Amino acid sequence: MSDATPPTPSARSGVIHDIGYRHYDGPRLGRGHIARALFVESALGAYGIGRSARSKIVPMLLFAVVCVPAFILVVVAAITNADELPGEYTSYVLNVQVLVAIYVAGQAPANVSRDLRFRVMPLYFSRPLERVDYVLAKYAALSAAVFVFVAVPLTIMFLGALLVELPIGEQAPDYLRSLGSGLLVALVLAGIGLVIAAVTPRRGLGVAAIITVLLVLAGVQGVVQGIATEENEETLAAYSGLFSPFTLVDGVQSSVLGADSALPAEPPGTVGAIVFLIVTLLLVVACVGALLLRYRKVSI
Amino acid sequence: MALISTDTLTKRYGPVTAVSELSVDIEPGVIGLIGANGAGKSTLIKILLGLVPATSGSATVLGLDVASDGAQIRSRVGYMPEHDCLPPDVSATEFVVHMARMSGLARTAARERTADTLRHVGLYEERYRPIGSYSTGMKQRVKLAQSLVHDPTLVLLDEPTNGLDPAGRDDMLGLIRRIGSEFGISVLVASHLLGELERVCDHVVVIDGGRLLRSSSTADVTAASALVAVEVDDRTDELAAALRSAGLTVALVGHVLEVELRDDTTYDVVRDHVVGLGVGLVRMEQRRHRMSEIFTAAGAGIV
Structure with a gap:
């Protein structure tokens, strides 16, 4: 028999016992699961979910604003009994490009700069996650967030169109095309945003740099296209679309996916289609490559 | 393992x-x-x-x-x-x-x-x-x-x-x-x-x-190298010399002598020499080497 005395009832009541250290013998998930957890947390974080109340304001507000025009289009169609929506799915992203650019500029630095600036990276690297996992998870997360940012208003338009009993056969093809180009826009913008954010660990600088780059590119594209159209340089006008991520993807959408372009000139023929598609894919690959290089240099 | x-x-x-x-x-x-x-x-x-x-x-x-x-x-x-x-x-x-x-x-x-x-x-x-x-x-x-x-x-x-x-x-x-x-x-x-x-x-x-x-x-580091700190009121140098000639390792730290403790007879040797010189014994206590001393000694030995 044990000679240990049982604790008296008086000592047991109203006392918080230090139960001592308990070991964890539950499951330990591998690299893939960890990368997925990082992806989910980062993607939700791009809308402020799981972050402070203050960091929810900007993304949520922008998200609401980007959906407003879609609502208006549906409401107008309902009131006027129109036989089509007063706006195109395929030009929606181009029309709200400033909002998308601001969103990316705000969320790309929030996604990666903090870990770099406050030297959290060694804590990731001292865990089973590899550098490439971190980069891909973060890239996928921001891409998914940007895709949701453009796909939700498009989906509002589509569902609204069905509600006002527009024929699904006429609505679906352009809706699907716009989702395809929305995915491309998300990949391209997330790539550009993350590369800039990863080399400017100060968050404010990152925001400013991304928005400047995106708006300046759009501006250059607009000016070049305007002048070229004026001078009847149609080829130059068409290829000027390569300058800005938004017009680049619009070019792919019109030439490869077969949508009507909202721009004055679209890529000429098969060569144009191939050029725009290859530039888009190269841009995505280059962004991932630049990110991998950047993170290889992060010391622990 | x-x-x-x-x-x-x-x-x-x-x-x-x-x-x-x-x-x-x-x-x-x-x-x-x-x-x-x-x-x-x-x-x-x-x-x-x-x-x-x-x-x-x-x-x-x-x-x-x-x-x-x-x-x-x-x-x-x-x-x-x-x-x-x-x-x-x-x-x-x-x-x-x-x-x-x-x-x-x-x-x-x-x-x-x-x-x-x-x-x-x-x-x-x-x-x-x-x-x-x-x-x-x-x-x-x-x-x-x-x-x-x-x-x-x-x-x-x-x-x-x-x-x-x-x-x-x-x-x-x-x-x-x-x-x-x-x-x-x-x-x-x-x-x-x-x-x-x-x-x-x-x-x-x-x-x-x-x-x-x-x-x-x-335990090895600190125990294997015990010391006796000896402080006398006068003629510290003479005592150090006497203890060295008796075969002990002695270091002078400030006005305290640190004598390597071999076994219990070390205390007797120190006592006898203090009495022999006729000086007052202020303090005699056992001390441990601190790791820093070992580190310095080992470093000095290699360099």
């Missing part, structure tokens, strides 16, 4: 040799890794985590090869870096839960382990506040918590007492001792402060310039 084992481990960065032909076997427990700044402590830790490839030689941690099983090692080892690594805008709870998930714990398990671990390192109500508002001591606790949250078999702590005031230092050392004894987690703690490590470590590894100076148990 050895906790950590290295065999002629060498790491060169260009012309600089950070770790040089280090061969050491370490058993589980609380191990001090002692060396001056730049002695190669941090490099050794990065090699052991499998993050920096060795130039030559090999090393195993928990029986796993650092060159090929890095990911497996990192899932069973915790790491607390020397530098700041905490974002200021999240709370300790949010941050440690995130790091737990990055160690492969599912969401619920991560939450439970975080609550437990933060309590064990001594963070209570403040754990819901943003880390930016914490004191240095609290930040060190958060850094320690993130290294323990996945219940590793071994934690590697790089200068955990850096920047702490004496009270904070004592708390941190107490925690390290508890991690080894109560939690049953082996600890490799790197420090350039020798005095603090002898209080908490079972075993010390001393490196200098990337080379192994000594590896032995703390």
Whole structure:
């Protein structure tokens, strides 16, 4: 028999016992699961979910604003009994490009700069996650967030169109095309945003740099296209679309996916289609490559 | 099974040799890794985590090869870096839960382990506040918590007492001792402060310039070299000379003679000589070598 005395009832009541250290013998998930957890947390974080109340304001507000025009289009169609929506799915992203650019500029630095600036990276690297996992998870997360940012208003338009009993056969093809180009826009913008954010660990600088780059590119594209159209340089006008991520993807959408372009000139023929598609894919690959290089240099 | 084992481990960065032909076997427990700044402590830790490839030689941690099983090692080892690594805008709870998930714990398990671990390192109500508002001591606790949250078999702590005031230092050392004894987690703690490590470590590894100076148990280090401190009111130099001629090793530290204690007869020899000189004996007490003296002596011996 044990000679240990049982604790008296008086000592047991109203006392918080230090139960001592308990070991964890539950499951330990591998690299893939960890990368997925990082992806989910980062993607939700791009809308402020799981972050402070203050960091929810900007993304949520922008998200609401980007959906407003879609609502208006549906409401107008309902009131006027129109036989089509007063706006195109395929030009929606181009029309709200400033909002998308601001969103990316705000969320790309929030996604990666903090870990770099406050030297959290060694804590990731001292865990089973590899550098490439971190980069891909973060890239996928921001891409998914940007895709949701453009796909939700498009989906509002589509569902609204069905509600006002527009024929699904006429609505679906352009809706699907716009989702395809929305995915491309998300990949391209997330790539550009993350590369800039990863080399400017100060968050404010990152925001400013991304928005400047995106708006300046759009501006250059607009000016070049305007002048070229004026001078009847149609080829130059068409290829000027390569300058800005938004017009680049619009070019792919019109030439490869077969949508009507909202721009004055679209890529000429098969060569144009191939050029725009290859530039888009190269841009995505280059962004991932630049990110991998950047993170290889992060010391622990 | 050895906790950590290295065999002629060498790491060169260009012309600089950070770790040089280090061969050491370490058993589980609380191990001090002692060396001056730049002695190669941090490099050794990065090699052991499998993050920096060795130039030559090999090393195993928990029986796993650092060159090929890095990911497996990192899932069973915790790491607390020397530098700041905490974002200021999240709370300790949010941050440690995130790091737990990055160690492969599912969401619920991560939450439970975080609550437990933060309590064990001594963070209570403040754990819901943003880390930016914490004191240095609290930040060190958060850094320690993130290294323990996945219940590793071994934690590697790089200068955990850096920047702490004496009270904070004592708390941190107490925690390290508890991690080894109560939690049953082996600890490799790197420090350039020798005095603090002898209080908490079972075993010390001393490196200098990337080379192994000594590896032995703390008890061996401090017990094998006891001293008698002798203070007399006059003629200290004559007494020192007399004791030396009697075959004892004597060092003069200030106005105190430190005499190597061989066995109990040493006390008699000292007493006889003091009486012989006719001086007053102010003090005679047993002392232990501190690790710092051994470190200096060993360093001087090699250089």
